[in-house]
Amino acid sequence: MTWQEFLVESLTSPSEVRAVASSSQGLAELITDLASLDDADAVIELGPGSGVFTEKIVEKTKVGSTFLAFEVNHRFVEVTRRRCPRCTVLQQSAVHARKHLNESGHEHCDSVVSGLPWATFSESEQDDLLDAVSEVLRPGGTFVALAYVSALLLPRGRGFRRKLHQRFTDVEQSRVVWRNMPPAFVYRAVR
Numbered sequence: 712m713t714w715q716e717f718l719v720e721s722l723t724s725p726s727e728v729r730a731v732a733s734s735s736q737g738l739a740e741l742i743t744d745l746a747s748l749d750d751a752d753a754v755i756e757l758g759p760g761s762g763v764f765t766e767k768i769v770e771k772t773k774v775g776s777t778f779l780a781f782e783v784n785h786r787f788v789e790v791t792r793r794r795c796p797r798c799t800v801l802q803q804s805a806v807h808a809r810k811h812l813n814e815s816g817h818e819h820c821d822s823v824v825s826g827l828p829w830a831t832f833s834e835s836e837q838d839d840l841l842d843a844v845s846e847v848l849r850p851g852g853t854f855v856a857l858a859y860v861s862a863l864l865l866p867r868g869r870g871f872r873r874k875l876h877q878r879f880t881d882v883e884q885s886r887v888v889w890r891n892m893p894p895a896f897v898y899r900a901v902r
Contacts, residue, residue, distance in 0.1 A: 762791035819849035830868035
């Protein structure tokens, strides 16, 4: 998907697409390095968009692991399914992750990778999604989420950071990837 196609999707479906561009390869490499994917039996991705993180997750997980991605935008679902046929891409909100994880034969997953722009979500949307993450992530499991540097200035961005510290035992912040549009970093949290 070209950056122009991504931007058009963002402008025509603003309630579903809350980013203005695909994440960079540098950010994809960083977030998947921090996700502890090597030995994961089950991985969930929130908001794969055009599949940049999805492709890296497929590269870094072992063959035979379960990989479910939740995306609400139908165009992005199609693009990611074509780009990453080894991943099961579901067109629905991640609040339904528990049901699909159980149907795949797993009670919990080892890692949750989020490409969602959390600062654009309301407090209640953040809570619902973080509740879903907590339900599916095993104790000791890893949750990684991108955050735009500019989001640290927004009340919802600061609220998301606070919620991470309230729900997870260990929360770290990565270096900034300046060659991403917009510049971003990764939160890494352990349940």
